[in-house]
Amino acid sequence: MTDPNLAIIVLAAGQGTRMKSATPKLLHELAGAPIVSHVLATAGALDPAVVLAVVRYERDRLAKVISADLPSAVIVDQDEIPGTGRAVEQAIAALPADFSGEVLVLNGDVPLLDADTLLDLVSRHRTSGAGATVLSSIVPDASGYGRIVRTDDGSLDRIVEHKDATPEEHAIGEINAGIYVFGLNALRDQLANLSTDNAQGEKYLTDVIELLRRAGSDVAAVPVDEPWKAEGINDRAQLSEAAARLNALIVRGWQLNGVTVQDPATTWIDLKVTLENDVTILPGTQLKGATTVARGAVVGPDTTLVDCEVGEDATVKRADATLAVIGARASVGPFAYLRPGTVLDENGKIGTFVETKNARIGEGSKVPHLSYVGDTTVGRGVNLGAGTITANYDDILKHRTEFGDHVHTGAHNVFVAPVRIGDGAKTGAGAVVRKDVPAGALALSVAPQRNIEGWVEKNRSGTAAAEVAERARSAQEADDGSQRQDG
Numbered sequence: 001m002t003d004p005n006l007a008i009i010v011l012a013a014g015q016g017t018r019m020k021s022a023t024p025k026l027l028h029e030l031a032g033a034p035i036v037s038h039v040l041a042t043a044g045a046l047d048p049a050v051v052l053a054v055v056r057y058e059r060d061r062l063a064k065v066i067s068a069d070l071p072s073a074v075i076v077d078q079d080e081i082p083g084t085g086r087a088v089e090q091a092i093a094a095l096p097a098d099f100s101g102e103v104l105v106l107n108g109d110v111p112l113l114d115a116d117t118l119l120d121l122v123s124r125h126r127t128s129g130a131g132a133t134v135l136s137s138i139v140p141d142a143s144g145y146g147r148i149v150r151t152d153d154g155s156l157d158r159i160v161e162h163k164d165a166t167p168e169e170h171a172i173g174e175i176n177a178g179i180y181v182f183g184l185n186a187l188r189d190q191l192a193n194l195s196t197d198n199a200q201g202e203k204y205l206t207d208v209i210e211l212l213r214r215a216g217s218d219v220a221a222v223p224v225d226e227p228w229k230a231e232g233i234n235d236r237a238q239l240s241e242a243a244a245r246l247n248a249l250i251v252r253g254w255q256l257n258g259v260t261v262q263d264p265a266t267t268w269i270d271l272k273v274t275l276e277n278d279v280t281i282l283p284g285t286q287l288k289g290a291t292t293v294a295r296g297a298v299v300g301p302d303t304t305l306v307d308c309e310v311g312e313d314a315t316v317k318r319a320d321a322t323l324a325v326i327g328a329r330a331s332v333g334p335f336a337y338l339r340p341g342t343v344l345d346e347n348g349k350i351g352t353f354v355e356t357k358n359a360r361i362g363e364g365s366k367v368p369h370l371s372y373v374g375d376t377t378v379g380r381g382v383n384l385g386a387g388t389i390t391a392n393y394d395d396i397l398k399h400r401t402e403f404g405d406h407v408h409t410g411a412h413n414v415f416v417a418p419v420r421i422g423d424g425a426k427t428g429a430g431a432v433v434r435k436d437v438p439a440g441a442l443a444l445s446v447a448p449q450r451n452i453e454g455w456v457e458k459n460r461s462g463t464a465a466a467e468v469a470e471r472a473r474s475a476q477e478a479d480d481g482s483q484r485q486d487g
Helices: 035-045 059-069 084-093 115-128 184-191 207-214 236-256 455-459 464-486
Strands: 003-012 048-055 074-077 102-107 132-138 147-150 156-160 174-183 219-223 286-288 304-306 319-322 336-338 349-361 366-378 389-391 401-403 414-416 419-421
Touching (some): 003 084, 035 059, 035 115, 048 084, 074 084, 084 102, 084 184, 102 115, 102 184, 115 132, 184 207, 207 219, 414 419, 455 464
Parallel strands (some): 003 048, 003 102, 132 219, 336 349, 349 366, 366 401
Antiparallel strands (some): 147 174
């Protein structure tokens, strides 16, 4: 149920310069979704009265993602005045006029924080009656983070930013996680008193804590149970650490749900992937996007699937596939490349060193090896010989090749599209098929073989090939002469 007394502000205005990237920090991906999308999903899970997202750098790109992930979110544009305090100040001004509850402030770069932790933080804030409650974290290396400064009795005194901290404050291991719960009225009153008189020249939201203390309000800091939940992402090293942490949680979740993951350390599974029980994932496998794998299928080793469907009891080995459908009991690989639009029906096979694109391969049909099948429809029970090429491009347009049911083709065939091979037809080895083949016909491209004697010795004189050819010919002539004498 919606909590009418909770508003959530997501801070998403920063540039993230430490990422050293043309892509805004919050749009870098984590388990198949932008960093900010994880925060928005958690915010939405709390079902607040309103979510406000504050943006500035690359405003349009961020706003597009935010609106797609959480259409009800209110986009707030931060002005030229820098700082988290100013961002919250502008978000507060965008709240509905009749809202009077608590305000939860989330950092858009803290993606692993779960809804249960935040619900507990909000609940403790409401129970305590404090003007503000801060989520803190105790870490071995607090470099770069704001420090939690407590009084002698252990209560929260203030938060000091790293660049403004004294050497004694630098030694503090408890940091500000950048997550706050405020009473609206107390927050609004103190935001008006913020200044930019600090090392960064910004309006710090953290200064509200000290202002509330001076005004006589209670403030509290609550350490998170697992420090990694509150870790922010500021650079690519931290991004990879968060990705590994989240992936380990995802993999373990699937293992507990009946999926065999042989080597979790080399298996990567995006959040939107769906796996049924009794699926087996072998080492070196990446399952990305909205990939689904049905019961009993075996995927891997060394396989990447992006937005694919894998049917029951199918096997996919050492393959790369995107936007492909692999039917039940079908077999793919090793070393197969399935491009978008590939559909392999039940009991079909796409084998070794085969590339497919925009191709439907019918039930029980096989493309065993060394082939390219693009813009093609293959019927049922078909076997395409080794080295099959569907020549689908005429330098201007793409054309389709169609194979009927139970067609068998010879090795090293080229089908020059558009062309249709009728039901039950066959083709000979080395055929170049440019015209339709009627049902039940045998298509051949026959040219008489011509041997030009002595060509190598004449045209490649002095080479190793010419030398061995001359010796072999001389030996053969000597043998022929000997046979004539014996005769």
